[in-house]
Amino acid sequence: MANKVTSAVMRQGLRVLGVAIRTEKVVFTFAVLASAVYGGMTVASAWALGWATQNVVLAAFDRGEVTTGALWTGVLLIMGTALLKALGVAGRRILAGLMQYRMQARSRRDVTKQYLRLPLSWHHRHPTGQLLSNASSDAEAAWAPLAPLPMAVGVVVMLFTAAIGILFTDLMLALVGFFIFPAIALLNLVYQRRLSPLVTRAQQLRAEVSEIAHESFDGALVVKTLGREELETDRFRRRAHELRDANIAVGKVRGLFDPLLEALPTLGVLAVLAVGALRLSTGSIDSGQLVQVAYLFTLLSFPIRALGWVLAELPRSVVGWGRVQAVLDAEGSMTYGETASRPDGPASLEVKDVSYAYGDTEVLHEVSFDVPAGRTVALVGPTGSGKSTLVQLLVRLVDPASGQVRLDGVDLRDLPYGGIAESVALVPQQTFLFDDTVRGNIALGLPVDDERVWRALRLAQADGFVAGLGDGLGTHVGERGTTLSGGQRQRLALARAVVREPRLLILDDATSSVDPQVEARILYGLRDRSQASTVVVVAYRMATIALADEVVFLDRGRVADRGTHAELLDRCPGYRDLVTAYEREELERATLDTDTDTDTDTDTDTDTDRRPGLEEEEIRA
Amino acid sequence: MTVESGRIGAGAERSAWGVVRQGLSLTPEFRKGLGVTLVLAVIATSGKIIVPLAVQQTIDTGIATGHPDLPYITRMVAVCAMAVLLTAAAAYLMNVRLYKATESSLATLRVRGFRHVHDLSVLTQNTERRGALVSRVTNDIDQISTFMQWGGLMIIMAFGQLIIASVLMFVYSWQLTLLVWACFVPLMIALPRFQRWLSAAYTRVRERTGDMLAAVSESVVGAAVIRAYATERRTAERIDQAVDANKAAQVKAQTIVGFVFPLTEIVAALAIAGIVLLGVRLGLSGDITAGQLVAFLFLITLFVAPMQTATEVLNEAQNAIAGWRRVLGVIDTPADVADPGDDGTAPPRGPISVAFEDVTFAYPGGPPVLREVTVDIPPRSRLAVVGETGSGKTTFAKLLTRLMDPVSGRVLVDGHDLRGVRFSSLRERIVMVPQDGFLFDGTLQENILYGKPSATREEITLALTELGLADWLEGLPAGLDTPVGQRGESLSAGERQLVALARAYLADPDLLLLDEATSAVDPATEVRLARALEGVTRGRTAVTIAHRLSTAENADEVLVFDGGRLVQRGPHAELVGEPGVYADLHASWISAARS
């Protein structure tokens, strides 16, 4: 772990700083210039004060009078250095901030561009929380040392001019300085070495405490329904107490070193007074010079710590930079081809020997099937058999490990960027809405007029509730659509797909939160327009499957069988089990009801006299 | 104290003083020994005047006369050095005490706030964005602690410093003291105004940061949709805008700081120049010694740091009070669906009966969504609840599990009003499985154990086998040790529901309530689950909400909701024959489910 100020971390940290300096050359140059002015003027102000003490104050006390010329020179010197110093401080702070925030913004833009560019398979391998913190806190940490950096450079200038100034004043006093300032620097170094691992740990714990709170509040319904509030509080308490202890450990180190760092320059001033008095008695210096050096020590004691701040931020910066860089370096971008797609008429789809794995676990094994243009195919299979995964391959959210997916005979990988979205629309199993208006969520940048949006909403059976929303199409749906119910969100997602009039429409269990009546209406609507497009639909419900010309039955990542619904029903036991589960269930129950007393397990082949379905058939007619 | 019930308090009704007072009363760890810490702070602060004193002594006892009294100066310097070490030691002790006291008290407050959030009803929790709610037990608390450990200390030290410096100045020369104050008072008057600018700027930074984080999160959470619709460019633009707006706000705040901060330097220089001008004149008339005059120049530096940091400190003070307000706001929000605790009854476990008496419910500010529902759920019955989306089924479930309380009417469990039943008993006896199978980041086993922390691995395997999920478990790469990912994102949607169901099943309640808990699960598995549940829930009560009406066909009784009213009830066979909502629902189900 790189949480100590080791020389390796130092080197890496300096390299990170180098990157920032190269990227923001101009701002950095001016920030350093401003800081140098500040550093120089800090020393100059001490010098001005010394001069005024000697030539104005002491002169006046000695001689009992004061020349106006000396008086005003002193005042001008003091005010002049202060003004310049203030300008230097303002420039340094503003420019340092500018540099830091620009670099942070740049990292954030780059990182999110990368998130948008990297394939979904990469996203599958990285937890959401981690990606969010890469873009926020890591990008922040990476450039945190930039804030004190120009000041630190200014301090170096300051120390340098001060050293020369003292050397010219008196060798003995300079010796005191050369003892005190390195001592302060050394103490600072020890301080930061002790502190930074503790701070890193506290930060880590702070993030963990926050994560627990997030997860726990997110899962509030589970916590409540199972009555696990106490358990959750314990989990939180443990981490909160670790954080408390970590913070106290930080506090102990801070509490020790801060007063020491303050005491050391004070002792230096006292030493200057003692040594200075000695030198004064031998006539080597005058009183003004003594005051000047003492004042200089007072002024320098604080800024010198800026060196320590940079050091303190370095380990965090290195870690943050490393994480940001890992995202930026991530390989596996999707490459696109040039083949233009035929833009009209329903599309045809071919899946050839497609395999796919999450990490080492292969979940699709040599899947093959095809969907002729204008046809509807149902993908059916048990939970976890790989339907959603397959669907992701069909729209090239991920690329297959082996095999091919072809749209109109063209490998998806040969289509240009945007070429698939132009022809294909997917309604995923998990609805995602942007924090945008209803209209924005449906159009997603597509130039469509309101009329067309309403038509899509009608088809998705969403026009009713959208019309009832406060601002109609202009209503904001809130963060991830929290103001809407699950079924409402699903219907907006459906409208989003159909508004594009896609040549291939893919529905992944897209009506699971919608009740059967609404679902039926949606399906009728889709069927009415289905000449316009090819449809692949993941479904369990018979009505949906009945819409399909063909069924692909997926089991444990393999195509177990394909054919018409009737064929599969006839020859594929797994399929039959799956889709007739409700009917069989009912049959068995009917039988069970007849002989409740016997309490034996029933078989499926008992008589079907009491099949309740008969009545329903009448209702349907 | 008027906290609007049903919302999390913003604490806005309290004055700043009230916040601090109540905050302190909630943190006894902090108040204990505060006196000693303050005494140490005073000692530590007084260390600041050692240097000006020593300078004055050195100059006046020697330099000014031209013959330094070396032994005296040496003695004096030695005494001062001792004093410096002493004050450093005091500062160390004070720091450690302060850190310990604040961290302990804030940890307590943090845990208390967290616990209280869980005591609030889901409805109340949902009135606030998750991030903001989390903030109340993280950032808000951190803000208080930063202030207590830095800002608060700075205020005490700054006041101490100003007072001590002024006293010493006054001893040397009242005229010059007046001059110094005349220079600094305008700045002091202006500081609160600067602080208001700054605080407005920082508020904007916080808001923009929130927007930025929300925009960034879309690129991660919405990864699939963004790719499927090729809206990368549009999303990138939105993010860039948010990132740049955030940057602009930060730069603006920094610019304000950049201009305000060095103002003090200029004022200090003015004061120094004034001291020289006036001091020399006073010196000539013998009112002040040279050493005293020079000491003034050093004493001015004690004015600089407090002024320079004042805007930051004031700002932090404001943040801390705002943070405290929000934390207290949570703690003060009445637990609207409260555990009666020891005052409550705890009906024994076993067959359970539930009754709704004239229950009406409306979401805050909305129309009634459940109206005068009266129903009996006898022990050992299997009940199905059906109705169109929005008809009030989930609301019914939430009232039955007491996630919310009725607006009027009563829900009874074994004849006891639900509001008087202890949570420990209630949560053990009645468990609901919501549609969204929320999982915690961990393994499958850890998630299932959540239903019954004391269960062994064998019990878990047995439970999964009883539910007919043994095959599924075997198919998983690492079995029970398969990591599910954050919120279960590395499982398929249906699998997440299976885990959620297994978790509730292991909890073994007297009444199991499934709210579309298997909506993403395939029919065969669903039927298997239903049958398994039936097998083991024989003797228990089961309430199932589902769009798949096969559940209704199998239930002892069906409750049909329409527009918030219970419009029909009875066994399937009966209801399906009479014209009405159920017959309609069933017809469309039949056409959906049958070949």
Ligand SMILES: Nc1ncnc2c1ncn2[C@@H]1O[C@H](COP(=O)(O)OP(=O)(O)O)[C@@H](O)[C@H]1O
């Ligand atoms: N992000 C992921 N990481 C690892 N495994 C996954 C991920 N998503 C799905 N899986 C696994 O892949 C298999 C197929 O999942 P999925 O395609 O979602 O199934 P279906 O849609 O048929 O229910 C499941 O066993 C599931 O656990």
Ligand SMILES: Nc1ncnc2c1ncn2[C@@H]1O[C@H](COP(=O)(O)OP(=O)(O)O)[C@@H](O)[C@H]1O
């Ligand atoms: N948190 C909420 N705030 C306001 N209204 C709500 C909330 N949850 C549900 N509703 C409204 O209450 C009604 C009943 O909802 P619900 O009980 O979820 O229906 P169901 O479960 O039958 O689909 C709906 O009109 C819905 O819009």
Ligand SMILES: [Mg+2]
């Ligand atoms: Mg799926």
